[in-house]
Amino acid sequence: MMFNRFSFLQRLLINVIMLLALAGFFKNGLYIENFTTGILAALVLGILNGILRPFLQLISLPLTLLTFGLFGFVINAVILWLTSWIVGAxxxxxxxGWALLISVIMSVINAILSSYLVRNNK
Known part of the structure; x- marks a missing residue:
């Protein structure tokens, strides 16, 4: 029940942890200055996912259907790229390409965690 109530905060925490871990694992591809910047990036990412992502998914629907959903990773990468532009240096x-790779990894991890949390909250 708590997962449904605090889902934005939980997703924010999960994204902070994922971004910091991926920045440590892929040092040549993703740079995060410090923990505070990681929190800010996750917050901006969450806001953009809530506001901009649905619009991008709608306008790219034909391309997403044509690619059997794989274009969704490109949309996620665009959101990550835009997040980096907003957050700054x-x-x-x-x-x-790094943004695309990170978006694929984050999507897979989010799918696994969401499936696990939904299964354990029944």
Whole structure:
């Protein structure tokens, strides 16, 4: 029950942990200056996912259908890239390819965690 009530905060925490871990694992591809910047990046990412992502998914629906959903990873990468632009120099990707790779990894981890949490909250 608590997962439903605090889902934004839990997702924020999960994204902070994921971003910091991925920045440590992929030092050449993702740079996060400090923990505070990681929190800010996760917060901006959450806001952009709530506001901008649905619009991008809607306008890219034909392309998403054509690619059997794989274009969704590109949309996620665009959101991450935009997050880095908003947050600034403390949160940067080496290239769009790195943003795409990180978006795929984050999507897989989020899917696994969501499935686990939903299964255990029944």
């Amino acid at each position: 403390g949160f940067q990707f080496a290239s769009f």
